[in-house]
Amino acid sequence: MEQEKPRLAVFKFASCDGCQLSLLDAEDQLLAVAGALEIVYFPEATSRMEDGPYDIALVEGSVTTLHDAERIQQIRKDSKYLMTIGACATAGGIQALRNWADTDEFIRAVYAKPEYIQVLESSTPISDHVKVDFELRGCPINQYQLIEVIQSLLAGRKPRTPQHSVCLDCKRRGTVCVTVAQGIACLGPVTQSGCHALCPSYHRGCYGCYGPAPQSNLVSLATHMEKEGDSRTEISHRLHNFNAYAPAFRNESQRLLEQDGE
Amino acid sequence: MADRTIKVETLTRVEGEGGLYVRLSGDAVDEVRLEIYEPPRLFEALLRGRPLEDTPDITARICGICPVAYQMSSVHALESALDVTASAEIRRLRRLLYCGEWIESHGLHMHLLHAPDFLGFDSGLDMAKQFPDEVNRGLRLKKHGNQLVDMLGGRAIHPVNVCVGGFYRMPRRDEFQKLIPDFEWGLNAAVETTRWVAGFEFPDFETECEYISLSHPDEYPMNEGFIKTSSGDSIEVSHYEDEFQERHVPHSTALQAIRKSTGRPYLLGPLARVNLNREQLSPTARQLADEVGLEPLCKNPHRAIIARGLEIVHAYEEALMIMRGDHPTGKPRESYSYQAGEGMAATEAPRGTLFHRYVIDEAGKIVKAVIIPPTSQNQAQIEADLKQWVTQVISDDEQQTARQCENLVRAYDPCISCSTHFLNVKIERT
Ligand code: SF4
Ligand code: SF4
Ligand code: SF4
Numbered sequence: 117m118e119q120e121k122p123r124l125a126v127f128k129f130a131s132c133d134g135c136q137l138s139l140l141d142a143e144d145q146l147l148a149v150a151g152a153l154e155i156v157y158f159p160e161a162t163s164r165m166e167d168g169p170y171d172i173a174l175v176e177g178s179v180t181t182l183h184d185a186e187r188i189q190q191i192r193k194d195s196k197y198l199m200t201i202g203a204c205a206t207a208g209g210i211q212a213l214r215n216w217a218d219t220d221e222f223i224r225a226v227y228a229k230p231e232y233i234q235v236l237e238s239s240t241p242i243s244d245h246v247k248v249d250f251e252l253r254g255c256p257i258n259q260y261q262l263i264e265v266i267q268s269l270l271a272g273r274k275p276r277t278p279q280h281s282v283c284l285d286c287k288r289r290g291t292v293c294v295t296v297a298q299g300i301a302c303l304g305p306v307t308q309s310g311c312h313a314l315c316p317s318y319h320r321g322c323y324g325c326y327g328p329a330p331q332s333n334l335v336s337l338a339t340h341m342e343k344e345g346d347s348r349t350e351i352s353h354r355l356h357n358f359n360a361y362a363p364a365f366r367n368e369s370q371r372l373l374e375q376d377g378e
Numbered sequence: 379m380a381d382r383t384i385k386v387e388t389l390t391r392v393e394g395e396g397g398l399y400v401r402l403s404g405d406a407v408d409e410v411r412l413e414i415y416e417p418p419r420l421f422e423a424l425l426r427g428r429p430l431e432d433t434p435d436i437t438a439r440i441c442g443i444c445p446v447a448y449q450m451s452s453v454h455a456l457e458s459a460l461d462v463t464a465s466a467e468i469r470r471l472r473r474l475l476y477c478g479e480w481i482e483s484h485g486l487h488m489h490l491l492h493a494p495d496f497l498g499f500d501s502g503l504d505m506a507k508q509f510p511d512e513v514n515r516g517l518r519l520k521k522h523g524n525q526l527v528d529m530l531g532g533r534a535i536h537p538v539n540v541c542v543g544g545f546y547r548m549p550r551r552d553e554f555q556k557l558i559p560d561f562e563w564g565l566n567a568a569v570e571t572t573r574w575v576a577g578f579e580f581p582d583f584e585t586e587c588e589y590i591s592l593s594h595p596d597e598y599p600m601n602e603g604f605i606k607t608s609s610g611d612s613i614e615v616s617h618y619e620d621e622f623q624e625r626h627v628p629h630s631t632a633l634q635a636i637r638k639s640t641g642r643p644y645l646l647g648p649l650a651r652v653n654l655n656r657e658q659l660s661p662t663a664r665q666l667a668d669e670v671g672l673e674p675l676c677k678n679p680h681r682a683i684i685a686r687g688l689e690i691v692h693a694y695e696e697a698l699m700i701m702r703g704d705h706p707t708g709k710p711r712e713s714y715s716y717q718a719g720e721g722m723a724a725t726e727a728p729r730g731t732l733f734h735r736y737v738i739d740e741a742g743k744i745v746k747a748v749i750i751p752p753t754s755q756n757q758a759q760i761e762a763d764l765k766q767w768v769t770q771v772i773s774d775d776e777q778q779t780a781r782q783c784e785n786l787v788r789a790y791d792p793c794i795s796c797s798t799h800f801l802n803v804k805i806e807r808t
Binding site: 130131132133134135136137138140141155161164180209210211213214217219221222223225226235255256311314315317318319320323325350353357358 | 418419420421422423424426428429432435436439440441442443445486490491500501502503504520521524532533534535536538539541546547
C-alpha cells in the first residue's frame with residue numbers, strides 16, 4: 117500500500133490572496149509538490165474540504181474579526197506545524213495601519229451603513245494569537261522560499277531562508293546603490309532579503325515589503341534620512357507600510373512621531 | 379414540500395472568502411444572497427494622508443490576482459489629477475503589462491478553477507490526472523502571463539516597477555526578445571485551449587442583463603476609453619459615479635452596484651467585453667470567435683470561459699506585436715509637479731471595469747480615495763442570475779443543487795478579496 121502522504125491545509129484570513137497564489141504560481145513545481153503532499157484543504161484551489169488533523173497548515177492573512185480570532189485557535193489545535201505566509205499573517209499587513217487610527221472612523225469613511233460591519237479595532241499577526249512554528253516573510257512571499265520551507269518541514273530539517281538585509285543582495289547582484297549614487301531613500305539596509313534586492317535593480321528604493329531584518333539599525337537609517345532632508349513624518353510614513361506593525365518598524369515610527377510631537 | 383434553505387458555507391475555487399444562501403418555499407425561490415464575509419481591509423480609508431506615490435504599491439495589495447489592474451487604474455487616475463499625459467511608449471508598455479495579467483488570471487481561472495466544473499472534478503489538480511496535457515498546457519499559459527508581468531514589473535505578484543508617470547525603469551531589449559519564442563508557442567496553445575473549452579457541454583441557460591465595459595475606437599479596451607453599455611449608452615469615465623451607484627446590503631462586506639437610471643444590476647468582465655467589443659479583438663481571436671460559434675451577444679454566463687479563452691488569444695497576439703515592434707526608447711516616466719485636484723480613471727481588470735477616483739492636495743497627499751472594484755459591481759447581477767438558475771437546477775438532492783449554484787458563481791470568476799469593501803452555498807426551505 118502507498119504510504120500516507122502528509123496532509124497540507126491552506127487557510128486565509130484578512131489578505132489579498134497573493135501569498136497563497138504563490139503556491140499556485142509555482143507552476144513547474146506545483147504538480148510535483150501536489151504529488152508529495154495531500155492537499156486536503158485549500159478553498160481557493162479545490163472543492164475538497166477535509167477536517168483536521170493536518171500535518172502542515174499554511175496561514176495567510178491577519179486577524180481582524182472576532183470570528184477569525186476564534187478560528188485560528190481551532191486551526192492551531194488541528195495542526196502539527198503551523199506556518200504563516202506573508203506580511204499580513206506575520207506582521208498584520210497593510211490593514212494594520214488602522215491600529216494607529218480610529219477604526220470606526222475608517223469604516224464610516226468606506227461604508228454607507230457602518231452598522232453592517234463588525235471588525236476588531238486592530239489587525240494583528242497570527243503569532244499574537246497562537247504559537248507559530250515558522251514565519252515566512254514578504255508581501256508577497258517568494259515561491260521558492262515557500263517550497264524550500266515545505267520541503268524542509270517534510271524532511272524535518274531547519275528551513276534555509278536568508279536573515280541578512282537587502283543591501284547584501286545588492287552587492288551580490290552588482291546593483292549600484294540607489295542611495296549612494298542617486299540619493300534615493302531606500303529601506304534596504306533595515307529590510308530582510310528574500311527578493312534578491314529587487315527594487316534597487318529597478319532603480320527605486322526598497323519600501324520594506326519583507327519587513328525588518330534581525331539586528332537592523334533603524335535609528336541610524338532614520339537619522340541618515342533626516343540629514344538628507346526628510347521630515348520625521350515622511351520617514352515614519354515609509355515605515356508605515358505592509359510591515360508597519362512589525363515590532364522594529366512599529367517602534368521606530370513611534371519614536372519619530374513622538375519626537376515630532378515634542 | 380416543506381420550506382428549505384441551501385447553504386454553501388465556503389465557496390471554493392474563487393479568490394477570497396464568501397458563501398451562498400438560498401431560501402426556498404417549496405420549489406419557489408424566496409431569496410438568494412451572495413454572502414461576502416471577507417473581512418474588510420478599509421483601503422480607501424488608509425490611503426488618506428499618504429504621498430500619492432505610495433498609491434500603486436498599496437492598491438496592488440487589494441488583490442493578489444490582479445494587482446496590475448489596481449496599479450493601472452491608480453496611476454491613470456492620479457495622472458489625470460496631475461495633468462500628466464503618459465507617452466505613447468509608456469502607453470504601449472502598460473498594455474503589454476495588462477496582457478500579462480489577463481493571460482495569467484484567465485489561464486488560472488479557466489484551467490484550475492472553472493474547467494473542473496464541466497468535467498466533474500474537485501480541482502484542477504485532480505483533473506490533471508485524467509487531462510494531463512490540457513492542465514499542463516494551462517499551467518504553461520499561466521506561467522507566460524507571470525513571466526511577462528515579471529519581466530516588465532519586476533515580479534508577478536505586486537509588481538514594483540509601476541509608478542505615477544510610467545515606470546521606474548525601461549525593459550531591456552534582451553528581456554523582450556527572450557519571451558518571444560514562448561509567446562509564439564503560447565498563441566497556438568491558447569487557440570487550442572479555446573477550442574477545447576468551447577467543446578464543453580454548456581447548460582441551456584440565458585439571462586437578461588445589461589453588459590458594460592470600456593470601449594475604444596482603435597483598440598480592444600484595456601486602459602482607456604469610454605463606457606459602453608449593451609443598452610446603447612456611451613458614458614464618459616468622469617461620469618461614472620453619476621451613472622452607477624454602490625449600495626451596502628446587510629449580508630455582505632462587499633458593496634453592490636446598480637445602474638442609477640434603471641435601478642438594476644449589470645454585468646462586467648470578459649463576456650461583457652467580448653459582447654461589446656468583438657470587432658476590436660485581434661485577427662486570430664476574432665476569427666476563432668466565429669469558428670467556435672460564440673453568439674454575437676452571448677447571454678449564457680457559463681460560456682464566459684470561451685470569452686476568457688478569446689481574450690488570452692488576443693493578449694498573446696497583442697503582446698507579440700508589441701514585443702516584435704520597435705523597442706521602446708525615451709524616458710521611463712513623465713515628471714510632474716504637485717497641484718491640488720481630482721482625478722478619475724477606469725481600466726479593464728480581468729474581471730471587469732475597475733474605477734478609481736482620488737482627491738489630492740497641493741503637497742501631493744491623498745485626501746480622498748474611491749475604489750469601485752469589479753466584483754462589487756457584478757455581485758447584484760450574480761444574485762439575480764442565481765435566482766433564475768436555482769429554479770432550473772433545484773432537486774431533492776441538496777448537495778447537487780448547492781454544487782450547481784457554486785458552478786454558476788464560479789463562471790463569473792468573482793474575486794472576493796478585491797471586493798474590499800466573497801462564497802459558501804446555503805439553501806434553506808422554510
Ligand atoms: S502579505 Fe501581501 S501578498 Fe501576502 S496576502 Fe498579505 S497583502 Fe497579499
Ligand atoms: S540600494 Fe538600498 S538595498 Fe541596495 S545597497 Fe543601497 S541602500 Fe542597500
Ligand atoms: S527591495 Fe524591498 S520593497 Fe522591493 S521587493 Fe525587496 S524587500 Fe520588497
